[in-house]
Amino acid sequence: xxxxxxxxxxxxxxxxxxLTVTCSQNMNHEYMSWYRQDPGLGxxxxxxxxxxxxxxxxxxxxxxxVSRKEKRNFPLILESPSPNQTSLxxxxxxxxxxxxxxxxxxxTRLTVV
Amino acid sequence: xxxTTQPTSMDCAEGRAANLPCNHSTISGNEYxxxxxxxxxxxxxxxxxxxxxxxTNEMASLIITEDRKSSTLxxxxxxxxxxxxxxxxxxxxxxxxxxxxxxGTGTKLQVIP
Numbered sequence: 001x002x003x004x005x006x007x008x009x010x011x012x013x014x015x016x017x018x019l020t021v022t023c024s025q026n027m028n029h030e031y032m033s034w035y036r037q038d039p040g041l042g043x044x045x046x047x048x049x050x051x052x053x054x055x056x057x058x059x060x061x062x063x064x065x066v067s068r069k070e071k072r073n074f075p076l077i078l079e080s081p082s083p084n085q086t087s088l089x090x091x092x093x094x095x096x097x098x099x100x101x102x103x104x105x106x107x108t109r110l111t112v113v
Numbered sequence: 114x115x116x117t118t119q120p121t122s123m124d125c126a127e128g129r130a131a132n133l134p135c136n137h138s139t140i141s142g143n144e145y146x147x148x149x150x151x152x153x154x155x156x157x158x159x160x161x162x163x164x165x166x167x168x169t170n171e172m173a174s175l176i177i178t179e180d181r182k183s184s185t186l187x188x189x190x191x192x193x194x195x196x197x198x199x200x201x202x203x204x205x206x207x208x209x210x211x212x213x214x215x216x217g218t219g220t221k222l223q224v225i226p
Contacts, residue, residue, distance in 0.1 A: 042216045059215075106156050
């Protein structure tokens with residue numbers, strides 16, 4: 001089954017404790033991206049990647065890092081989480097060449113206390 | 114990417130057609146109209162997209178006005194499972210490069226029994 005898998009689905013952590021949210025897709029998609037969703041603000045893009053070792057900032061990259069060492073994986077790293085990073089996070093993938101973000105993960109609800 | 118305007122919320126009776134409008138008066142000639150939906154807090158789901166001709170798939174129909182300044186997503190027989198937030202997005206497609214999807218706050222469709 002074609003899918004984008006995020007882990008964990010829920011996470012509560014403390015301020016300053018490094019964490020990684022994993023994202024994996026099984027469709028051999030070139031393009032992957034991360035979004036955060038906050039009430040009243042819709043989905044905002046954090047980072048995206050056009051291929052292995054090619055990443056770029058989205059609209060709200062501050063406080064986040066990403067890596068794309070393999071085509072299928074695109075982890076989101078919070079080196080020093082803060083309470084304002086409490087949010088619902090989505091990973092997405094697409095085939096590229098202008099195609100829509102056709103596949104989203106089920107989301108990771110992060111709470112930073 | 115062109116900005117879109119959607120009503121904040123709409124109701125639709127179960128079994129009736131749901132017509133969701135979207136204004137995109139500043140759309141450029143090479144920008145497509147895309148629709149996604151998000152059920153509760155799940156990952157957004159791609160529905161349909163089009164350039165200027167009307168489009169139909171197994172999920173919905175997309176009607177784009179002749180001047181392309183607005184469009185309507187039609188769910189022909191709404192069910193309770195269609196209750197979701199619907200996002201209308203315009204962006205360039207098939208450009209050969211990554212095209213970010215910018216989500217607004219969408220229309221909350223409530224299907225009523």
